[in-house]
Amino acid sequence: MKGRQLDLFENPLVRARRLKAERQYRQAELVLRGLVEREPENVSARASLADLYYRSGRLRQALALAAEILRRDPDEPRALVVTGNVLRKRGKPADAAENFRLALQVAETDYLWLRLAACQLDLKQPRQALESLQRAEQLAAPSLEMLRLRLRAARQLGDEGIQPRLLDEAAQLLPAEPSRFASGLVPLLAELPPRRAAFLSERLRADFNQGGNADLLLFEADNLLRARQPQQAAQRLRLLAGRELTPEQKSRLEKLLKRINRNHASSPSG
Secondary structure: OHHHHHHHHHOHHHHHHHHHHOOOHHHHHHHHHHHHHHOOOOHHHHHHHHHHHHHOOOHHHHHHHHHHHHHHOOOOHHHHHHHHHHHHHOOOHHHHHHHHHHHHHHOOOHHHHHHHHHHHHHOOOHHHHHHHHHHHHHHOOOOHHHHHHHHHHHHHHOOOOOHHHHHHHHHHHOOOOHHHHHHHHHHHHOOOOHHHHHHHHHHHHHHOOOOOOHHHHHHHHHHHHHOOOHHHHHHHHHOOOOOOOOHHHHHHHHHHHHHHHHHHHHOOOO
């Protein structure tokens, strides 16, 4: 066991992937550049470097390196994925979708079906997206990203009835620790209209023993203000009175209170 673990950490590609997952992009780049210099024909290393450029926001470099790989091998799936990711980031979902489809012809994965579904939702094609999501679910267990995209499709189709069930499924995947519970749910709730998001967040707090979850209460207050319901927003914030908050939570609370005060001052009765 110890020998296998040591081999993994000695493998530069594995080490680079771990560093990228930890967002240590500078260290990962040093590892990958060193590997490419030693092995110029190592397509895996070059594709991983292109992916790193994408993840760190260097889209031009990512696209250039991916294009260089594709000139040698037009069917290289990792380069197709990087190209698709960059094109979607640049607001070209139709072109991005084509790259993901090409990659799927080479190597079918749940990740690629999810990326294709995201592009289809960008293009307001929720039914096609649901078909792609179904293909992803045949290859992997339910994930937060799957559920987030299903929520987005449901919103485009006007199907509010399925939203509570999807959010319940997401909550069951999450740890009970409040900050991690909230960080998993907020991206899903953000797919919904503000008032609806606040209402369903409140229900989740009640159903999953998260009544005092500060991050969700702050999220609800923010969305209620967006929905022009300052009194309900203030009620959420009162639940935080006397609570020990992190510096980031305190900053968010202060900003929300200022917005509520501005709203009160500008109202006809204020």
